[in-house]
Amino acid sequence: MHNRSTLYSRYFTYIKPITKLPIVKNYGSTILSLLVITILIYFAIKPTVETILVLQKKIADADAILQKVTQKANNLSLGKKNYDNLDQKIKDKISAAIPDSINLKSISQTLEQTTKNHEASVSALQIQPFAIETKITDKLGVLAEAKFTFNAEGNYNNLTALLQDLKTSNRLISIDSLSLSKTSDSKSLILSLSGKAFYLK
Numbered sequence: 001m002h003n004r005s006t007l008y009s010r011y012f013t014y015i016k017p018i019t020k021l022p023i024v025k026n027y028g029s030t031i032l033s034l035l036v037i038t039i040l041i042y043f044a045i046k047p048t049v050e051t052i053l054v055l056q057k058k059i060a061d062a063d064a065i066l067q068k069v070t071q072k073a074n075n076l077s078l079g080k081k082n083y084d085n086l087d088q089k090i091k092d093k094i095s096a097a098i099p100d101s102i103n104l105k106s107i108s109q110t111l112e113q114t115t116k117n118h119e120a121s122v123s124a125l126q127i128q129p130f131a132i133e134t135k136i137t138d139k140l141g142v143l144a145e146a147k148f149t150f151n152a153e154g155n156y157n158n159l160t161a162l163l164q165d166l167k168t169s170n171r172l173i174s175i176d177s178l179s180l181s182k183t184s185d186s187k188s189l190i191l192s193l194s195g196k197a198f199y200l201k
Contacts, residue, residue, distance in 0.1 A: 067168065097172040100200045107197045110171040111150055118162040120154030124191065141200030145174075145191060152191045159191045172198050 083091075099106065104127060115122050128147040152162060159180070166173055178193035 002021045008074070011018050020154045022082055071152055093170070096170045098143070100141060102144075102199050102201075104146070106147065107148065107173075110169050110173065110197075111148075111166075114162055114169060115154075117165065118154065118158040120152045120158050120162055120191075122151070123153050124151035143198055144201045145196040145198050147176075147196045149192070149193070149194050151193075153188050155179075155189070159189060162191070163193075166195075168185060170187075174198070 037177055049097070073170060088095075096106075107127065108125060114124055126149045128149075130146060152159065152161070163175070166175065174197075175193055175195040178191065180190070181190050183190055
């Protein structure tokens with residue numbers, strides 16, 4: 001009880017005189033209303049402002065992506081124009097190196113002919129399984145690969161020359177790994193390599 005009376009006495013001593021001031025009597029309710037309205041407006045506008053800032057950032061990111069896509073499209077157009085201006089012989093070489101179909105026959109012919117040119121013999125040729133997809137006309141081709149393993153038998157000089165020819169063959173071939181081992185009679189070597197040939201699908 002004593003504490004409550006002390007609280008009321010403080011109210012009458014400090015706060016009540018303030019409420020009797022002319023400025024508080026005349027403008028107190030207006031100031032309080034403005035203060036409440038300001039607080040309400042702040043909390044009402046804050047989410048909207050945050051949303052606007054997020055949207056502005058997304059727009060800026062979208063503009064950056066659009067510029068990159070536009071630049072890529074311009075580069076592709078320029079590349080196509082340059083390709084169209086190439087000599088037909090160069091186009092034929094490119095087409096032979098990376099044909100627009102899987103053409104397994106060209107892979108085996110390239111490996112067999114290169115081996116034959118260097119007096120070696122093919123002891124194994126295996127093309128790894130892959131899905132064959134029909135190329136869609138008037139659609140930009142996607143570079144794909146056909147993996148294979150290949151064994152050839154011959155002497156060291158012929159096998160190294162064979163490797164050099166494969167690197168510069170008309171059919172674009174990439175060698176992933178290779179190894180050399182002796183045959184049972186030790187008169188020749190066996191070249192075992194894993195590689196891939198490329199084509200457009």
